[in-house]
Amino acid sequence: MLELLTGIDDGVLKAGDVKDLLLRAVDGMYRQADCWRYEDDEDKLAWCRRDGTCQTCDRHRDAFAKSLAVASERWRRWTLPEQYPYAADSSKGLHEAGCHIVRQGMPEEFSPPVADDAEALRSFAHRKDAYDPYDRPKGLMPLRYHIPFRAMTAEETRAWMKQNTGPKGGRYYHRCERCAPAP
Numbered sequence: 001m002l003e004l005l006t007g008i009d010d011g012v013l014k015a016g017d018v019k020d021l022l023l024r025a026v027d028g029m030y031r032q033a034d035c036w037r038y039e040d041d042e043d044k045l046a047w048c049r050r051d052g053t054c055q056t057c058d059r060h061r062d063a064f065a066k067s068l069a070v071a072s073e074r075w076r077r078w079t080l081p082e083q084y085p086y087a088a089d090s091s092k093g094l095h096e097a098g099c100h101i102v103r104q105g106m107p108e109e110f111s112p113p114v115a116d117d118a119e120a121l122r123s124f125a126h127r128k129d130a131y132d133p134y135d136r137p138k139g140l141m142p143l144r145y146h147i148p149f150r151a152m153t154a155e156e157t158r159a160w161m162k163q164n165t166g167p168k169g170g171r172y173y174h175r176c177e178r179c180a181p182a183p
């Protein structure tokens with residue numbers, strides 16, 4: 001800033017240059033203070049659509065790609081029930097892959113977006129980023145690629161059960177009473 005003022009004083013800098021420099025400085029401060037996070041969700045979405053992408057999308061790009069990879073792998077396993085005969089959900093319920101509860105919870109088909117689909121990334125990112133999860137910005141495309149069960153081999157299932165058993169033998173998982181999995 002001092003250099004700027006000296007520059008003006010010496011007549012080296014023109015008003016236009018000073019304006020440019022100041023604007024760049026403000027832009028830098030804005031980024032550093034991460035003001036973006038405090039902008040309105042609807043505004044951020046509108047700016048993202050206008051510009052093609054945004055900071056929110058950048059921030060969630062890797063997580064989006066990872067979620068696609070996880071879903072694809074889960075689906076692959078789901079299509080090979082002989083190799084992966086057991087399945088766990090995110091609240092640590094354990095089933096046989098053929099259990100009625102699992103079949104009901106799994107989607108009929110799997111058609112994920114591609115990782116560089118800007119609109120899908122936008123929906124993922126702006127949904128995750130929404131300040132109030134019950135008041136998300138409108139117009140996001142639905143993302144229906146989530147696969148709720150992770151199918152496992154018998155060996156993986158035994159390791160998983162061990163991992164989810166406390167030192168005194170207490171279970172942190174629930175074994176489905178309906179299919180009573182016994183890997």
Ligand SMILES: [Zn+2]
Pocket residue numbers: 044045048053054055056057058122125126
């Ligand atoms: Zn965005």
Ligand SMILES: [Zn+2]
Pocket residue numbers: 094095096099100101102176177178179180
């Ligand atoms: Zn079950």
